[in-house]
Amino acid sequence: xxARTSLTADTSYATGASVRLxxxxxxxxxxxxxVGTSVCFLIPFAWLIVSAFKTSDEIFVYPPIWWPAHxxxxxxxxxxxxxxxxxxxxxxxxxxxxxVVGNVVSCxxxxxxxARFRFPGRRILFMVLLATMMxxxxxxxxxxxxxFHELGWTxxxxxxxxxxxxxxxxxxxxxxxxxxxxxxxxxxxxKIDGAGSFRTFLTIVLPQVKPALTAVAIFSFQGAxxxxxxxxxxxxxxxxxxxxxxxxxxxxxxxxxxxxxMAATVVVMLPxxxxxxxAQRYFIEGITMTGLKG
Amino acid sequence: MNTKHREALLGYLYISPxxxxxxxxxxxxxxxxLYFGFTQYNLLNAPKFIGLQNYIHLLYDPxxxxxxxxxxxxxxxxxxxxxxxxxxxAILLNQKVRFMRWFRTIFYLPAVLPPVAxxxxxxxxxxxxxxxxxxxxxxxxxxxxxxLVTPQWTVPSFIVMSVWGVGTWMITFLAGLQDVPVSLxxxxxxxxxxVWKKFWYVTLPMISPVLFFNLVMGVIGAFSFFTQxxxxxxxxxxQGAGVNNAGLFYALNIYIQGFSDLNMGYxxxxxxxxxxxxxxxxxxxxxxxxxxVYYGGERE
Numbered sequence: 001x002x003a004r005t006s007l008t009a010d011t012s013y014a015t016g017a018s019v020r021l022x023x024x025x026x027x028x029x030x031x032x033x034x035v036g037t038s039v040c041f042l043i044p045f046a047w048l049i050v051s052a053f054k055t056s057d058e059i060f061v062y063p064p065i066w067w068p069a070h071x072x073x074x075x076x077x078x079x080x081x082x083x084x085x086x087x088x089x090x091x092x093x094x095x096x097x098x099x100v101v102g103n104v105v106s107c108x109x110x111x112x113x114x115a116r117f118r119f120p121g122r123r124i125l126f127m128v129l130l131a132t133m134m135x136x137x138x139x140x141x142x143x144x145x146x147x148f149h150e151l152g153w154t155x156x157x158x159x160x161x162x163x164x165x166x167x168x169x170x171x172x173x174x175x176x177x178x179x180x181x182x183x184x185x186x187x188x189x190x191k192i193d194g195a196g197s198f199r200t201f202l203t204i205v206l207p208q209v210k211p212a213l214t215a216v217a218i219f220s221f222q223g224a225x226x227x228x229x230x231x232x233x234x235x236x237x238x239x240x241x242x243x244x245x246x247x248x249x250x251x252x253x254x255x256x257x258x259x260x261x262m263a264a265t266v267v268v269m270l271p272x273x274x275x276x277x278x279a280q281r282y283f284i285e286g287i288t289m290t291g292l293k294g
Numbered sequence: 295m296n297t298k299h300r301e302a303l304l305g306y307l308y309i310s311p312x313x314x315x316x317x318x319x320x321x322x323x324x325x326x327x328l329y330f331g332f333t334q335y336n337l338l339n340a341p342k343f344i345g346l347q348n349y350i351h352l353l354y355d356p357x358x359x360x361x362x363x364x365x366x367x368x369x370x371x372x373x374x375x376x377x378x379x380x381x382x383x384a385i386l387l388n389q390k391v392r393f394m395r396w397f398r399t400i401f402y403l404p405a406v407l408p409p410v411a412x413x414x415x416x417x418x419x420x421x422x423x424x425x426x427x428x429x430x431x432x433x434x435x436x437x438x439x440x441x442l443v444t445p446q447w448t449v450p451s452f453i454v455m456s457v458w459g460v461g462t463w464m465i466t467f468l469a470g471l472q473d474v475p476v477s478l479x480x481x482x483x484x485x486x487x488x489v490w491k492k493f494w495y496v497t498l499p500m501i502s503p504v505l506f507f508n509l510v511m512g513v514i515g516a517f518s519f520f521t522q523x524x525x526x527x528x529x530x531x532x533q534g535a536g537v538n539n540a541g542l543f544y545a546l547n548i549y550i551q552g553f554s555d556l557n558m559g560y561x562x563x564x565x566x567x568x569x570x571x572x573x574x575x576x577x578x579x580x581x582x583x584x585x586x587v588y589y590g591g592e593r594e
Contacts, residue, residue, distance in 0.1 A: 030389045037383060038400045044458065047426045048415050064429050106311040113308025117301050129312065132320050134510070134576055136518040138545045139569040142330060142552050142562050143323035149337065166315020197304055226408040228521040233553050244410040248525050251414050258418050265411045276406050280399060283406065287462055288469035 048269075052076070052262040059258045072259070079250070079263040087239060088246035092225055095160050095242060099224035100217045102164030103171055107216055108209075110167045111175035112201055116187075133169045137229070145233060159234045160227070164220065171216045177289050178212040179205070215286030218279055225272065243268050324569075330562035337558055348563035358564065360539050361547035367449045368543065369516035372456045377508055380460040384467035385497075398468070405461030413525035416455045417442070427454075442526060445540035452522065452541070463508045470504035471497065499588040506587045510579055517572050520545040544568055 046066075051059065053071040080086075114126055148159040182205065190200040206213070231242045241249070247268045251261050276283065306313070331348055333341035352358050383401050387394055404412065419425050420441040428438040439447040474497060482492045498505075520543065527541035535542040535550070548568070552561030 027389075027391075030386060030391060034386050034391060034397050037386070038397060041400050041404065041458065043426065044404070044415060044419055047419060051418060060424055062423060063432075064424060064426060106315075110309045110312040113305050117305025117308065118298075119302035119305035122305065125309065125313075128316070132316065134514055134572070135320065135324070136514055136545070136568060136572055138518055138520070138548050139327065139565045140320065140323045141548065142558050142565060143326035144319065145552075146326065146330075146337070146558065147318075147323065163315065163319055165311065166319060167312035172312060222406060226410075228408075228410050228525075229549075232524075233549075244408055247408075247410050247414065248528075251417070251525070252528060258421075258424075261414060262418065265414050269407050269411045272406050272408060273403075276403060277399075280402075283402075284398075284465055284469075287465045 048262055048266060051259060052266050054259045056257060056259055075259050075263040076267065079260040080267060082254070082260075083246055083250055084239070085243070085246060085264070085267070088241050088243045091157075091240060092243040095157055095231075096221045096224040098157075098161040099164040099220050102161065103168055103220035104213055104217055106165050106167040107171040108175055108206060108213065109201075111172045112179055112205065114172070115176045115179035129169050129172060133173075141229075141233070148234065154234055155237050155240065156234075157240070160224070160230050164224075168220070171219065174286060174289055175209065175212055175216060178209045182208055211282060211285060212289070214279070215282040215289075218275065218282050219286055221275070222272065327562040327565055330559050331566050332563075333559040335559040335562075336556045338556075341559065344559070348560045351560065352563060352567065357539065357542060357547055361542045361544045364449055364540070364542050365517060365519070365544040368452055368519065369513060371450075372453045373509070373512040373516055375453065376456055376460045377463065377505070377512060379457055380463035380508070381467050381501075381505075383460070383464045384471055387464075387468055388471040398465075401464055402461035404458045409521040410525050412455075412459065413522040416451075416458075416522075417526050420451055420455075442536060442541070445536070445538045448527075448536045448540035452519075452526070455522065463512070466504050466508060467501065470501035474500040502587045503589060506579070506583050510576055513575050513579065514572055517568060517575075518545050519543050520549065524549070 050066060050068065052075055053073070054065075054068045054075075055070070055072060058065060058068055114122065114129075144159070145154075148154055151158075153159050153162075186204050186208075187200055190204050191197075195203075226244065227242075228244045228248070231245045232248075235241060235245065247264055250264050254260055330341060332343060332345060334344050334347075335341035387398055387401070391397070419427050422428055422438065422440045422443055425441075427441075431438045439450070441447050441451045478496050478500070479492060482496050487495065523535075523541050523543040523546045527536035527546070535546060544564075545568075548561050548564050551557045551564060
């Protein structure tokens with residue numbers, strides 16, 4: 001209490017200097033907190049990289065050392081050649097790229113339909129679409145597996161790619177938000193010029209939402225690339241494994257060779273890191289659009 | 295055909311991919327799993343109808359109760375903690391600071407990484423003897439738990455790890471904070487509001503829709519928590535559930551029942567119980583939102 005009264009007393013006599021001082025102090029506290037949190041968030045990365053370069057002896061030294069005597073690049077060679085990681089990477093890329101194409105095509109069509117056309121049941125169907133975001137994927141796991149099993153699709157990439165061509169609620173929602181902000185004039189002008197609806201959509205509408213399409217492409221790449229559960233249940237032939245499956249298997253097989261496991265982990269993280277640094281803007285815009293207007 | 299019909303037809307045509315997908319990949323499977331829940335089904339033989347037996351079995355199944363306990367324990371602590379940390383970081387970033395982009399990048403980065411890789415990294419960070427976390431605790435003279443090696447520290451291990459991945463929530467909070475009209479703060483300052491009052495009466499109501507969105511997504515996420523549980527638990531006990539099933543998350547139990555033990559019928563019953571739990575929690579949050587969520591642009 002006394003602290004507060006003295007504070008108010010202070011401000012009543014407030015000179016420019018004391019106000020500036022308190023502002024500087026709060027600024028200092030903000031930076032200290034920011035830097036402190038950053039360090040906490042970066043330490044796991046540092047630990048990952050340092051561990052990946054250690055010898056197997058250095059891994060098991062107590063207390064842990066932060067600077068290996070010799071940075072062993074050989075760890076990466078050894079980690080990546082014991083399992084066919086090149087093959088896994090190709091599989092992951094193939095699955096992710098098909099997912100990107102499927103989601104961009106299907107979600108932009110569906111979103112445009114919801115944004116621009118009036119048809120009976122539109123509101124209800126859109127509510128249903130949003131509601132599907134709230135169904136935990138585990139609920140659909142068994143019956144979807146049974147479906148794909150009956151179709152003879154298990155142990156192929158089909159269960160991991162075909163669903164992308166039927167739209168995904170989150171991306172449809174994101175794209176619809178963008179379509180709603182576009183002025184109608186351009187589309188109407190195209191219509192008067194005699195262009196068909198689909199041609200207008202392709203040549204007039206889509207070019208205006210490139211940032212949103214990029215966001216959808218990046219998110220669906222990330223989703224497919226990071227996915228673990230679907231490859232786990234659908235793929236059992238090791239030549240068809242994805243990177244995530246391979247990495248999990250690697251940990252299971254070499255469970256004490258942490259230096260090699262960390263080296264493989266660095267490699268599996270790398271593509272997402274590169275994409276993130278190259279396209280951070282789209283990640284943030286995409287999240288902002290869906291999170292806020294939700 | 296008049297233009298109105300034409301428009302409707304075109305509309306249905308555009309949304310047809312989702313419509314087909316919804317019927318075949320969501321609604322159909324949802325109903326199928328409701329049916330499977332009343333059957334005994336191992337994928338090899340046709341499903342055999344057994345009435346409520348799966349649901350009765352579930353009541354006496356210790357694994358079911360254990361998985362429910364683990365998942366609720368995780369959700370009750372991780373969701374509020376992660377929301378609080380994400381909001382705190384967003385407020386820091388919103389202070390018109392220099393290098394804001396750098397800080398934002400650092401805070402957000404872990405959230406985009408593959409969960410398998412994150413789980414494996416944390417397995418090593420949480421190693422009781424050689425891991426870096428216990429090293430820091432030792433330097434600070436704090437107790438050093440055995441983390442994933444002991445049952446009582448297994449769920450806390452996952453809660454600690456979850457804080458590292460709050461980046462997405464932080465970005466939504468940050469966007470919400472940046473959307474608060476400056477005029478509201480100016481009015482509050484004229485009224486002589488303290489920093490705390492500005493936060494409580496201006497910021498919090500204005501970002502409550504974001505908080506609501508994150509809360510719903512957080513609860514659903516916690517109840518679908520699988521990959522990290524599977525990857526981290528597999529070093530410590532049967533089928534990835536950790537020591538004494540201490541890491542037997544609900545989704546993991548569904549996986550084990552359905553895809554390791556091929557009890558597809560029982561797994562479907564478990565899945566439907568999960569669905570109902572999540573539905574109930576979501577409804578509760580929606581109902582309560584009338585009391586605490588403020589929509590500025592509310593119409594009608």
